Amino acid sequence: MTPLGYARPRDVADALDRAAAPGAMFIGGGTNLVDLMKLGVETPAALVDVGRLGLDRIEELAGGGLRIGAAVRNSRLAADARVRQRYPVLAEALVNGASGQLRNMATVGGNLLQRTRCAYFQDTSADCNKRVPGSGCSARAGDHRNLAILGGSPACIATHPSDMAVAMVALDAVVNVRTPAGTSRTDVRELHRLPGSTPHIETVLAAGSLIESVDLPAPVEARSTYRKVRDRASFAFAVASVAAIVQLDDRRVRDVRIALGAVAPRPWRASAAEDVIRGESPSTALFESAIAAELADAEPLRGNAYKVPLLRNLVVRVLCELCGVDPPVRSLA
Amino acid sequence: MTNFHSTIDVSVNGQRRSDEVDHRSTLLDYLREHLGLTGSKKGCDHGQCGACTVLQDGLRINSCLQLAVMADGTEVITIEGIDAEGIDAEGIHTEGIDGTVDRAGSGGGGASLQRTFVELDGLQCGYCTPGQICSAVGVIREIAAGWPSAVMEQVTDRPALTEAEVRERMSGNLCRCGAYVNIVPAILRAQELRS
Numbered sequence: 001m002t003p004l005g006y007a008r009p010r011d012v013a014d015a016l017d018r019a020a021a022p023g024a025m026f027i028g029g030g031t032n033l034v035d036l037m038k039l040g041v042e043t044p045a046a047l048v049d050v051g052r053l054g055l056d057r058i059e060e061l062a063g064g065g066l067r068i069g070a071a072v073r074n075s076r077l078a079a080d081a082r083v084r085q086r087y088p089v090l091a092e093a094l095v096n097g098a099s100g101q102l103r104n105m106a107t108v109g110g111n112l113l114q115r116t117r118c119a120y121f122q123d124t125s126a127d128c129n130k131r132v133p134g135s136g137c138s139a140r141a142g143d144h145r146n147l148a149i150l151g152g153s154p155a156c157i158a159t160h161p162s163d164m165a166v167a168m169v170a171l172d173a174v175v176n177v178r179t180p181a182g183t184s185r186t187d188v189r190e191l192h193r194l195p196g197s198t199p200h201i202e203t204v205l206a207a208g209s210l211i212e213s214v215d216l217p218a219p220v221e222a223r224s225t226y227r228k229v230r231d232r233a234s235f236a237f238a239v240a241s242v243a244a245i246v247q248l249d250d251r252r253v254r255d256v257r258i259a260l261g262a263v264a265p266r267p268w269r270a271s272a273a274e275d276v277i278r279g280e281s282p283s284t285a286l287f288e289s290a291i292a293a294e295l296a297d298a299e300p301l302r303g304n305a306y307k308v309p310l311l312r313n314l315v316v317r318v319l320c321e322l323c324g325v326d327p328p329v330r331s332l333a
Numbered sequence: 334m335t336n337f338h339s340t341i342d343v344s345v346n347g348q349r350r351s352d353e354v355d356h357r358s359t360l361l362d363y364l365r366e367h368l369g370l371t372g373s374k375k376g377c378d379h380g381q382c383g384a385c386t387v388l389q390d391g392l393r394i395n396s397c398l399q400l401a402v403m404a405d406g407t408e409v410i411t412i413e414g415i416d417a418e419g420i421d422a423e424g425i426h427t428e429g430i431d432g433t434v435d436r437a438g439s440g441g442g443g444a445s446l447q448r449t450f451v452e453l454d455g456l457q458c459g460y461c462t463p464g465q466i467c468s469a470v471g472v473i474r475e476i477a478a479g480w481p482s483a484v485m486e487q488v489t490d491r492p493a494l495t496e497a498e499v500r501e502r503m504s505g506n507l508c509r510c511g512a513y514v515n516i517v518p519a520i521l522r523a524q525e526l527r528s
Binding site: 046101 | 335336337339355356357359378379380383386389392393394395398399400402403405468471472475478479480481482483485487488489500501502503504505506
């Protein structure tokens with residue numbers, strides 16, 4: 001690591017001022033950024049610690065929603081009784097992420113803005129268009145077993161690794177952002193850009209913007225779940241995950257919201273699948289055609305093609321469970 | 334001119350400290366190299382193994398992923414001070430969670446974990462053990478405070494200290510000797526001892 005400045009700003013305005021200095025970066029819990037600094041992937045000239053700006057509260061919004069401060073630790077958010085009762089899918093996603101120690105450190109803002117765990121992004125001797133624009137992509141011909149099948153580009157197939165953000169996308173959460181010019185709001189589902197030819201530009205946020213909080217809209221009467229598939233039962237990143245929220249009328253799906261994790265450069269809202277299901281009578285066949293519609297544009301490579309049937313089976317099974325439909329019995333093919 | 338050092342005020346195992354640290358130093362390196370508290374171990378140094386686990390303001394954290402300067406103003410407990418730590422939920426009370434905070438056996442919980450790890454062979458080489466014990470204190474507190482886990486049927490349930498819960502909640506601590514089969518009973522037994 002190179003010598004490093006450090007500041008603990010007085011308030012958000014002071015934090016924005018300090019972040020405008022060349023090479024300055026915000027730091028929340030540090031679980032990702034400190035690691036990337038050790039690896040030489042990030043070389044900030046100075047850190048602006050935003051962990052103690054009073055952004056660690058969870059507040060009620062008019063109408064039944066919640067406003068979650070960006071510095072709330074992941075474990076506190078998962079433990080909050082209001083989150084567990086009104087947004088169980090979010091609490092489930094949180095407790096499925098990382099380890100107990102990391103959840104006690106990691107912040108909500110940092111979780112949203114965490115970087116991909118693509119091995120080539122983390123290895124400064126490899127080619128990576130995200131880390132060094134124009135250097136190429138070692139993953140395409142290399143180990144891409146856990147990389148994207150949706151939304152990638154020739155330049156980059158890195159995945160966003162968060163569990164929490166997948167649930168937030170399904171919940172239609174909104175981030176409140178502060179810039180020197182004022183405040184703005186962005187849907188979490190629109191926060192991360194697709195890579196295209198500029199994978200180093202990861203979000204729609206202007207440089208020096210600070211996420212202050214995340215708003216969860218008022219909860220709806222629904223069944224929901226977060227289901228994660230990984231290489232070991234605990235403390236591993238997803239190879240695929242799904243957050244699903246289903247509202248059933250008598251015999252029909254009044255509304256459905258599906259978000260997919262670890263299969264795309266951002267938490268992936270499965271709008272095409274939702275459109276197939278909404279208003280229809282739930283059945284295995286319906287769910288299979290829905291996920292087929294979502295996966296129509298999938299671009300799997302040799303090493304991650306397994307994610308296509310995995311995701312299909314995962315989504316169909318979760319939707320069957322939520323809708324009380326017998327899941328299909330089938331071979332692995 | 335950028336300043337690359339700061340003075341931090343921290344409490345470590347109940348002793349107040351005021352030390353100048355390089356901003357690049359992690360809390361783990363500060364504890365080991367600056368204070369000579371070498372009980373906390375550097376395993377992977379990337380937050381993946383848990384050997385560096387300490388308690389900060391009552392909560393278990395990976396000290397390898399926190400810069401020492403970020404620990405300014407906090408209270409840190411390492412394995413060297415864990416024997417006096419209670420294993421109740423005091424200090425991590427969570428707003429809105431139903432149920433009373435169980436204060437039985439407050440004090441000495443860390444010491445009972447140290448005893449049960451020895452009695453039940455919860456270690457072989459011992460390198461991961463300081464982190465395992467600090468983490469276990471955190472686990473028992475988090476369960477006492479009603480915090481949810483990934484193995485609960487419903488996240489709205491109140492958790493109990495069971496083998497499944499211990500295995501899930503201790504997954505941030507790796508043991509390359511594979512002493513897990515005795516680590517899990519050691520944690521369950523420590524809880525029995527205090528009740």
